[in-house]
Amino acid sequence: MYHTIRKLSGPCRLKLSTPTLIARHSPNALLHRCYATAQLDLPALDRIWRQKWSDNQQLEQRRLGPDPSTTSFSQERDAQNSADHMYILSMFPYPSGNLHLGHLRVYTIADAVARYHKLRGRNVLLPMGWDAFGLPAENAAIDRGIDPAEWTRDNITRMKEQLELMNGAFDWSREFATCDPDFYKHTQKLFLLLRQSGLVTRQRAIVNWDPVDKTVLANEQVDSEGRSWRSGAQVEQRPLEQWFFRITEFKEALLHGLDELAKEDCWPERVLAMQRNWLGRTTGARYRFPLAADNQSLLKDLEYLEIYTTRPETVFGVQFIAISPDSKLAKDLASSDSKVHEYLESLQGMTETNMQGYQIPYIKAYNPVGRVGTEFLSQTDPLPVFIAPYVRGDYETGAVMGVPAHDTRDFAFWQQNSLSGDVKYAITPDPTGSFPEIDGPYLESGYMTELAGKYSQKSSDEVVESIVEQIQSKTNLAELRTKWKLRDWLISRQRYWGTPIPIIHCESCGPQPVPDDQLPVELPKVDHHWAGGRAGNPLESATDWVNTPCPKCHGPAKRDTDTMDTFVDSSWYYMRFADPHNQDSPISEIAARSRLPVDIYIGGVEHAILHLLYARFFYKAIMGSFHSKKGKDMTNSMTDPSHDFSHEPFKRLITQGMVHGKTFLDPESGRFLKPDEIDLSNPTEPKVVASGKLPIITHEKMSKSKHNGVDPTTFISKHGADATRAHILFQAPVAEVLNWDDDKIAGVVRWLRRVYDHVYKLAATIQNADDDSIPFDGKGYFTKREAGLNATNEERATHWEDSMSVWRTVQESISSVTTSYDKVYALNTVVSTLMSLTNTIIDKPEASRRVRLAATTDLIRLMAPIAPAFAEECWHVLHPNENMLFDKAAPVRWPVPDGSLPFLQTDRVKCTVAVNGKKRCMVDIPLKPVDIEDSKELERWITEQILNVPGAQERLSTPENDIRKATKVFVMKGGKSVNYLMPKRSKM
Template sequence: MPLLQSRLIGCAAARRALSNPSLHNSIRRPIIAHHAPAATLSRRCYAIDLTSIDDKWRKKWKESKETVKPSDRLTDSKDNHYVLPMFPYPSGTLHLGHLRVYSIADVVARFRSLKGDKVMLPMGWDAFGLPAENAAIERNVAPEKWTTSNMAKMKEQLELMNGSWDWNRELSTCDPGFYKHTQKLFLMLHERGLAYQAEAEVNWDPVDKTVLANEQVDSNGCSWRSGVKVEKRNLKQWFFRISEFREALLEELEALAKENAWPERVLAQQKNWLGKSTGASVKFPVLAMGHDIRAAIEVFTTRPDTLFGVQYVALAASHPIVAKLAASDPELQAFIDTIPGLPADSKVGYLLPHLRAINPLAYHEETPDATKVSLPVYVAPYVLGDYGEGAVMGVPGHDLRDNAFWKEHHYDAPVRQVLSASEDESTTAMENEPFVEHGIMSEHSGSFKGKHSAAAGEEIIKLLEKAELAKPVEKWRLRDWLISRQRYWGTPIPIIHCDTCGSVPVPDEQLPVKLPDVDWSETRSGSPLESSAEFVNTTCPKCNSAARRDTDTMDTFVDSSWYYARFADPHNQDQPFSPEAGKTLPVDTYIGGIEHAILHLLYARFIFKFLASTDLLPQYTEETYKSAEPFKRLITQGMVHGKTYIDPDNGRFLKPDEVDLTDPNKPKVVASGRSANIAYEKMSKSKYNGVDPSEFISKYGADATRAHMLFQAPVGDVLNWDEGKITGVTRWLQRLHDQITAIAAEPCEKNTSARDYLAAKHGRIGSASAKELAQWDAEAGIWRDVQRTIASVTASYDEVYSLNTVVSDLMILTNTLADNTTASPIVKREAAQALITMMAPITPAFAEECWALLHPSSPSIFESTSFPTTDASLAELVRPRVQPCAVQINGKVRGVVNIPPPPAELAGDELRDWMVKEILQTEEGAARFSGGQYDLRAAKRAIPVRGGKTINFVLK
């Protein structure tokens, strides 16, 4: 029988409903299946109502939670397990991506709970941010009102997912009770010198009118949110000194890589963002004609071996030399003004007419003449002012970007290559194309010719170091975290600016600094907080003079950098969390999208390391706090893609009413009658491929939706959402419910375990009849499959990424039960209990319903039992009485016979002789292998393998 074949008999409407989603909704809603006599199962006609089962058990769970007060805190017991999905932004609607991540989180939490752990699975809201403020401007409604309404809607949607959220720990980052402690965190950092204000060139979003961190600007120089081209401005901004922790942030990536605790892709992205590079700072003296410029141009390079090949020097627009020259050069200033509008890969440049640079190797006697020629100096947009020294040495022969720039400005000038892949220089790159690898120094490298470039680079720096023209240095890509935002809907920065006292922290007793009411009917630019005189004007906490509050708010990533810790103690009014609650940290399993690999996760790691240096996390010491990590294990789920219909004539995305789905497998364009193209793409309104999880759940039930979601793809893979495929899951649940109903109706000796029953029965096998042997085979087969499934499913739950195999394994075990109806009720009932318990994390309401059928007076399955463990004590007793053995002659299979499994103690010649004897005792073996061309007794050699499941005979 096929894996998912329906066992419903006698009711065409019910069968059609389970195989056709549209019919399922159109027929009369069936009642929930209850106990039914086994004899009537083959004739009854009904389908289980999964949505009603969901409703029933959600109500019971809610009632039980109301009678048992949830613990406010966990202890630091080793049996605690903190599961946390990344909390959502309250946009007002959950999408299938939310459903996927929250289903995974709930499955992990329920599994750990059944394993005996005390689990924490909280939920909250990442509620600050620009979307709410933009909505306030568009709709003339306060961000708080809009956000609160959205949170209420999304909470209702979340509760439909059959999750086991601890709503007692619910928090919202826009609640003053939360952001009071975000402000405390700021002040703790400020007190340690890790929060500071500085003038800086910043990324300015002219649409959202706010400053963006470097991480919020894409590779094309556009805002991550508005998509507009970012401008550069100089403003006084607040920073967190994340650079203080950069070594620890880098070093601990190795610890997170152990046992695949964090995905390799995330670790690689973080390492790249930290960007530690070891190289040298090299000074290029300058010749300035008509200008008083005496300072050398300092360049950071990781390839000093290419110094002989430098053909130009390029400066960032913000370089001090450029600023000085621009003051008297209108053309240069005009060029600088165009830079913000240029693409990131622009090759344009401005040649500084009165400036030349000297290669520091020019002062070395053995340097070739070509290297001694003075170098042109350009202002180039591709040079970053905040990396290195804001200057690069251009080496067209050994750098792709430099090569492209050189060809743009010196298309007819040769490219100089100073190293090659081999000593004879025959394997160097094509002419005028860069050779970017390490290699052997060429004849253009003077006395360094023939040396390996890595060793030569070190010697070159030592040579220049003696002349005070170079020194070894270490550089990082990471910059301090800019947290200032000139917007309203965020945590106010708790600083007061006094003309006498300077920047003064708001006293602890005056926290939180609350957001004022703002009239959103007015249009304004800049920070909305500046328009509130009541908010801005205050007194200095030190001298009581008139003063002004800081009108910036914090980057919302500050909220998400520590919210996981607040969940441990969400009602503490005096501290972010108590040291006692802090012992429950870090998070054991953190689940979320790969898109947060850099920003959120890096900031959370930094803040947790800082918190570990305080009294809030007493489990860390002065020696260990930098090794602290907020998330022991990180699970990154793949995206959910929706089925997208595309017009083949013009590539236009088709709306639902523009597609004829009479035959779902052959969709047609209504207007033209042509077959529509189908693709799976990221869900979006513009592609008309979005799916509302609430509608799907109301149609099929939350448990079926969860199982379908997890069954379709491994957790880390992209999931191509196909509604039609859910029928396989609904059939499985229907079929299993039928089996549980039948098993529950059978009389059963409740005081005898399956293990004791099988052990006792094995002793009577020698005198058993053929019918009794058939029953034994069925019972032993069920026991073996249950043990195999427990081992496989437990491993999959632990591994998380292969939750899809949990569903498939449970479907196979369901088939085993269905195919062995002659087994004892004792064995079937115990197998059914194990199956139901194993599926409970994925389909909790359905499992509760089935558990109640087997145990009508028992409480919830999550309170009554624990996750099954394997029992190897009967392994030898329940081994199959016979197993297939493939008989090979000279390497080719010539037949398959059923023989007993060989005794474990047999090996070598004894095993061979035993197998030959058993094969020839079978009817087929005697007929095919006792004489003629395949006479086994004439074999020169026999090689048994795979525990007696294969034997190869070598004949002459």
């Protein structure tokens, strides 16, 4: 059994017990190491180093000053003076009460990247807070009869405790919840600023009403089946007075900004494509279809139906016109036609997927193409007009031209309503212009058919403008138009748990902004509402709160009882993290200049449209507005034209994949099985307890109904945070789905244990050697000592070869790992590279102690962002008198390549040199060039290379042993061995 006694000022691991571990972290403890019985206790290491980091943080706070606002200002001042800052942000969580593995994955990624940049010497901001408003808290309050604020605060406390277990380096001094009045005071200020800038409107609109949650939903919150994104209820259409942000004013800026974000893969192409599609910029045409009725008075002076289409070239294939049930024409007809009225009544509760239409028998429409000239006589027939549920009243003119040959919904409507005749193909894939022989719509570009007259056989893409211009010039019934799918952002919510809209309604003065000195407008206490378990908006009945004087005329008035969409909070929270203690402004000028925009933003791709689009709008609108004002704080001080804050809030976007859990299904019923219904006594062959059969095993999104969830806190308490973090990062590339498997963490734990044992064994060999305190210069070491290869001693040669192999792997690993941390998406390769580096260091015991110590030191620094507590422990064992790796004031620096790699490359070969069959030395020379074939040329080349090695020339070019005078040269194994036969010396 190996023993060593060593005096250290840092920790050394003896036992599993926490008290022993803590005791050994006292300075100048005399430590005894027994390798055969020592064990690694990762959870204990977590507790010890979290406490040390906390103590170190408190020391730094005392250095900066006790006042939070002073601390914030000092930090921002320091950051402003440093160009090398880094703002890393993970999408803040909703405080549901329990941390899940999805949370753990995104925050592990963010923390690892942040710690990496800290070790690179950057001033890193890694904040954490809570997206605390929203329906879940309010619904929980109704179910439990408690205030949503109480439920939310309890959940925040619980989730913060869970987050702290993951060894994160979050700056908790900047923590806030969006339900804090100190936060939503500034949300209200921003609302009023946008209103002052003309970017807020209030108007009556047909809105999406969720009958379960009893609130309005934005279009983005309704799925393709017309259901609420949260409650799943079938959404109803209701007319209400609502508040809107005029995001459409920024549509061009939002679209053009995507081009910048696409450069150098700053944002994933998938997200960019989703945003482009949501903005929906299209170039098309607006056609006017003349109308005729049996009784012209029914049309009420309506001469045309204006219709916008993104495919103007398909106008030759129009076979019917469809109008929305919500269109003015449909409603006008319903007032005088009982059948139309009955049909519209029958549509209540129907979805837009309903294809059963109603043909208006006494109204016809005419294709504008038929008015162009004689060549289009086939287009002069009247077109039937339908009321069709699939046509949206809020999109464009509320009418579409039905082209069943080139649109899937038009084709489905054509079939559902049994319209007679063949569909008319205006476009075909055949260059000859022949009609396609297909049973269904043709949706691609192609060639115009004979229906297009003179455009027949021409490319459909190339004739669009010409077609529209001809119709326009002949009839004035067409014009080219650019249209957008994007609609203004509806932010009104008829719920309690959100930011109150800071508007007071006065019958005399109209809507008035709440004065700045009266902000925030806080939510009133309505305990009776929660105790009664009532749904709906309690603000409407909070009379003491609602009734208030008008700020302009001081007469009786009422507060607005709507609250803001919670996406408003998450659209600017990243700005507030830069200056969270500012009482006067959302963010100061100095904080904005030093911290914004966010350098790396990390979160799920499910936020690609709503949150990210709104956040981009807010940044452009708010920062651009502030930029144009003058004054003392951010709301009117961004006057320097060199600082344009109107661009993008997130320089890089990292979207991590989901975490799927192992899921067991009954092979007969397909039912999801609970853990106690599976026999795992043989983990490689689980069985269904009830039947003894093999279950179906899949990996699916974790949920309670599938019984496949994993409690991360339980996992961390068992395996330790660092092993869990490494396991999460190792199992899958960042962007891909992680199929969680508890058992696979064993490999990570073995790796950490192997590093741990190696560190202690290596520490025992140091014994205060003088050269161990000097930073290792790999380039100088291997350049100066290259002559050592000339030794004939095999042991020395092996020692040197192992040293070179270890240091070569170190240099390659530094480059590879650094690149992976920079790219983020390849963090899984960091762990695999470090495992390989560990194997090389440990498997090359003949390498010099200095090289192994330097290599291990670099290994610890490279793994520190992923396993910070474990790395701190190993670092302190090897370097007990140095700062902690993550010391707040002076963190240890990241390793960089030292320039030695060219001297360590594998394109060189160890060459054993013998003279007359007797080994004289071993030298390191380049591999034989492939273009040297002639044996005489090879002999000359290899002799020259040998003599170029320092030390070899003195030994092999003496008058007695000048290898250049050899009578015969034998080159073997491609240059790995050379034997020189020298001429016999004459006897004296």
